[in-house]
Amino acid sequence: MLHINNLKVSVNEKTILNGIDLHVNPGEVHAIMGPNGSGKSTLANVLAGREDYEIEGGSIFFDGKDLLEMEVDERAHAGIFLAFQYPVEIPGVSNATFLKSIVNAVRKANDQPELNAPQLLKLLREKIDLLGMDQKLLQRSLNEGFSGGEKKRNEMLQMALLEPRLGILDETDSGLDIDALRIVADAVNQLRSPERSFIVVTHYQRLLNYIVPDVVHVLYNGRIVKSGDKSLALLLEEKGYDWVKEEANAIAQ
Amino acid sequence: MSDSMQTLEAHTRSDYKYGFTSDIETETIPKGLSEDVVRLISQKKNEPEWLTEWRLKAYRHWLTMTEPVWPNVHYPAIDYQDIIYYAAPKPKKELSSLDEVDPELLRTFEKLGIPLDEQKLLAGVAVDAVIDSVSVKTTYKEKLAELGIIFCSFSEAVKEHPELVRQYLGSVVPATDNYFAALNSAVFSDGSFVYIPKGVRCPMELSTYFRINERNTGQFERTLIVAEEGSYVSYLEGCTAPMRDENQLHAAVVELVSMDRASIKYSTVQNWYPGDKNGVGGIYNFVTKRGLCAGYQSKISWTQVETGSSITWKYPSCILKGDESVGEFYSVAVTNNYQQADTGTKMIHLGKNTKSTIISKGISAGFSNNSYRGLVKIGKKATNAHNFSQCDSLLMGDKCGAHTFPYLEVENSTAKVEHEATTSKIGEDQLFYLQQRGLSEEDAINMIVNGYCKEVFNELPMEFAVEAQKLLAISLEGSVG
Numbered sequence: 001m002l003h004i005n006n007l008k009v010s011v012n013e014k015t016i017l018n019g020i021d022l023h024v025n026p027g028e029v030h031a032i033m034g035p036n037g038s039g040k041s042t043l044a045n046v047l048a049g050r051e052d053y054e055i056e057g058g059s060i061f062f063d064g065k066d067l068l069e070m071e072v073d074e075r076a077h078a079g080i081f082l083a084f085q086y087p088v089e090i091p092g093v094s095n096a097t098f099l100k101s102i103v104n105a106v107r108k109a110n111d112q113p114e115l116n117a118p119q120l121l122k123l124l125r126e127k128i129d130l131l132g133m134d135q136k137l138l139q140r141s142l143n144e145g146f147s148g149g150e151k152k153r154n155e156m157l158q159m160a161l162l163e164p165r166l167g168i169l170d171e172t173d174s175g176l177d178i179d180a181l182r183i184v185a186d187a188v189n190q191l192r193s194p195e196r197s198f199i200v201v202t203h204y205q206r207l208l209n210y211i212v213p214d215v216v217h218v219l220y221n222g223r224i225v226k227s228g229d230k231s232l233a234l235l236l237e238e239k240g241y242d243w244v245k246e247e248a249n250a251i252a253q
Numbered sequence: 254m255s256d257s258m259q260t261l262e263a264h265t266r267s268d269y270k271y272g273f274t275s276d277i278e279t280e281t282i283p284k285g286l287s288e289d290v291v292r293l294i295s296q297k298k299n300e301p302e303w304l305t306e307w308r309l310k311a312y313r314h315w316l317t318m319t320e321p322v323w324p325n326v327h328y329p330a331i332d333y334q335d336i337i338y339y340a341a342p343k344p345k346k347e348l349s350s351l352d353e354v355d356p357e358l359l360r361t362f363e364k365l366g367i368p369l370d371e372q373k374l375l376a377g378v379a380v381d382a383v384i385d386s387v388s389v390k391t392t393y394k395e396k397l398a399e400l401g402i403i404f405c406s407f408s409e410a411v412k413e414h415p416e417l418v419r420q421y422l423g424s425v426v427p428a429t430d431n432y433f434a435a436l437n438s439a440v441f442s443d444g445s446f447v448y449i450p451k452g453v454r455c456p457m458e459l460s461t462y463f464r465i466n467e468r469n470t471g472q473f474e475r476t477l478i479v480a481e482e483g484s485y486v487s488y489l490e491g492c493t494a495p496m497r498d499e500n501q502l503h504a505a506v507v508e509l510v511s512m513d514r515a516s517i518k519y520s521t522v523q524n525w526y527p528g529d530k531n532g533v534g535g536i537y538n539f540v541t542k543r544g545l546c547a548g549y550q551s552k553i554s555w556t557q558v559e560t561g562s563s564i565t566w567k568y569p570s571c572i573l574k575g576d577e578s579v580g581e582f583y584s585v586a587v588t589n590n591y592q593q594a595d596t597g598t599k600m601i602h603l604g605k606n607t608k609s610t611i612i613s614k615g616i617s618a619g620f621s622n623n624s625y626r627g628l629v630k631i632g633k634k635a636t637n638a639h640n641f642s643q644c645d646s647l648l649m650g651d652k653c654g655a656h657t658f659p660y661l662e663v664e665n666s667t668a669k670v671e672h673e674a675t676t677s678k679i680g681e682d683q684l685f686y687l688q689q690r691g692l693s694e695e696d697a698i699n700m701i702v703n704g705y706c707k708e709v710f711n712e713l714p715m716e717f718a719v720e721a722q723k724l725l726a727i728s729l730e731g732s733v734g
Contacts, residue, residue, distance in 0.1 A: 048689050051681075076691040088686045092704030101700065102690040109691060141704070158690060 001026050001197055002047075002166060007058035009039075009046055009222075016042045018222035019058070024166070027194040031208055031233060032201045034219035035241040040201045041085065043219070044170040047199075048082040049075050063165065077109035079165030083155040083172050089143040095154065096138040099124060103161050127160040131187050149180035156187035167191065168199045173207040185210030205237035220248050281340040286333050288312060291439050294339050298408050298442070301415060311428035311438030318432045324595040325624040325656055326564050328500070328537065336471045336502060338440045393457065403448035404459050407475055410446035417448055421479055425508040425545045425572070433504040433566075434541040437473045441506070444474035449484040449515070458714055460489040471502040478508070480515035482548065487518040489717055500528075500563060505540045513548030513575065518556070520713055521569075522721055525561035527728070532591025532620075535563025542569035543599075546578035546607075554581040555598065556712040558721040560728040563592055568626065570599035573607035573635075580609040583709040585721070587728045588621030588653070597627035597658075602638040602668070611642040614706050617653035618729055624656040631668040638668045646676040647705055649698075649729065699726045 002024040009017040016039045049072040060067040104114040216233045218226040225248040295305040428438035445461040528535025544553035555569040571580030582598035600609035617623040631638045646655035687697035
């Protein structure tokens with residue numbers, strides 16, 4: 001489904017990703033772990049099409065399409081969803097208006113009939129109940145004054161509404177207490193299906209207790225230096241990142 | 254929202270869609286301004302002697318004045334002898350039914366989305382249409398007359414209700430008030446007149462649609478609205494002009510008078526031709542708008558959405574004379590490309606316990622300059638006056654400018670005056686967020702901008718709010734990219 005080959009990315013002439021190879025099959029959950037500054041968030045943002053990055057080389061194919069040739073919104077239409085680490089606030093735009101607009105924008109782009117107001121409302125209620133969210137969040141301005149937990153829940157709501165092919169969680173767990181963490185994990189687990197894949201970017205193993213990954217990758221200095229099953233995450237939790245760094249440095253020399 | 258997003262989308266792909274010209278036979282007088290021209294205009298309109306004199310007095314005073322240079326706008330000197338001061342669609346005969354109106358004229362208004370055919374009108378909106386200088390048709394007049402409401406062209410009011418016109422004309426904006434008001438007073442050709450009798454709540458929105466069609470003409474219309482004790486009226490004003498590569502002058506005067514417990518709500522969606530991408534052409538919109546809250550607990554509320562004109566220079570103001578009177582100003586001013594706007598309000602508190610609110614939202618894009626200029630004055634006798642001002646500026650790109658010039662004069666220590674101001678840039682983070690959810694760049698911009706303007710749009714009547722959203726979309730098209 002997703003094939004990243006030898007991806008090299010820089011920002012302001014500084015190399016951040018230095019030859020990433022990653023292959024995600026339908027239904028799989030991949031965790032990307034790594035120390036701070038290893039390039040985890042860059043990878044997530046490059047997949048979504050953020051402009052601040054210079055693609056120096058390599059390729060990304062998603063369902064056979066050349067992702068690097070696609071605009072941000074086209075990628076969203078194709079089924080890529082990025083749950084943001086810091087969701088932005090947009091004053092004056094009601095959350096409900098925003099959610100309805102994005103549902104229809106994606107439907108329209110995929111030649112599906114747009115939903116009318118009652119259908120949208122029904123869908124919204126359904127997903128909100130699924131996530132155990134408060135209906136009141138709909139009436140407020142998009143993310144404005146939301147607590148950290150509310151923002152992340154709202155991200156999950158958007159993901160549930162858009163039903164993407166690939167959900168990318170960029171450190172969604174940062175700053176969340178254990179209850180909020182569970183809600184995020186529950187949302188992801190509910191959406192897991194044989195057709196849908198996830199990339200979970202996280203610094204800590206904690207989230208992976210709830211979202212059990214099929215594969216764990218360790219990113220260091222812009223490369224995936226180690227991959228394994230979920231036990232790798234536990235090992236990192238126990239021993240920290242230093243041993244991975246040492247191994248990687250040894251190989252590099 | 255999906256519906257309005259669709260409309261927005263449709264409109265973002267279009268250029269200035271009102272830029273057509275209509276092939277209407279027009280009677281114009283030669284270019285230039287003199288006492289003779291002023292007399293000629295007055296004569297063409299069969300005006301009474303007092304009005305001719307009033308015009309001449311204004312003209313003579315205008316000759317002694319100089320064009321103001323304090324606004325934060327720049328333009329080449331205007332040659333006032335190179336303007337046609339009177340243009341009217343032919344034939345200029347009394348029109349009693351729609352059948353007698355030039356079909357081309359009706360097509361023009363239909364193209365603008367304003368069917369004058371009463372059957373086709375949206376229920377609840379009465380329209381007075383002014384093309385170039387002359388009022389063409391007022392709808393629903395009879396129905397309103399049953400309530401004693403007068404809604405007609407200014408010329409007609411001069412003929413039919415001379416006592417009212419004479420009493421109130423120039424009572425809020427004196428003929429000598431400022432350079433452009435004096436010019437308007439000398440040469441104004443038509444406009445709208447509204448009179449709401451005591452205790453009457455006007456059952457429909459009253460609307461005037463202004464259209465400049467003829468080349469080289471200026472448009473100088475006057476609007477006068479009088480709301481008697483305990484009455485209410487909501488008035489809408491819309492304007493467009495063809496695309497032309499020379500600048501055209503629009504210098505209007507609007508006077509509002511609100512008596513005891515009366516309330517006037519005045520909404521404008523100003524979409525005069527803004528000029529092209531390089532700043533060539535467009536309307537100079539130099540307008541004086543002022544309301545007098547004459548009575549106890551009277552209220553005047555201005556809402557404006559300014560997207561058009563190459564230069565906008567206007568300060569819809571309230572004189573809060575009556576005790577406990579209320580003045581409001583809600584404004585969205587958008588400038589793109591090389592447009593310039595210097596706009597704001599004046600709230601003059603004279604009565605006790607008077608209250609004013611100013612919400613101004615400026616949006617600058619391209620190479621444009623957008624200034625808010627506002628005065629809050631609390632007079633000696635205005636005890637417990639209260640003002641709240643909020644002036645926000647939104648910048649799109651890094652070649653535009655936003656400026657704020659708040660003036661405050663407080664002569665009474667009991668006054669409570671609050672001022673908040675913010676300047677922000679449309680964030681790439683916001684755009685990326687919305688696009689990542691599947692919105693196109695333009696829809697994303699529209700959503701952010703509409704959110705930013707929401708407080709003002711909420712003040713507009715429903716159908717105008719939709720229009721305003723569309724206009725914003727068109728005005729900001731291609732401003733980020």
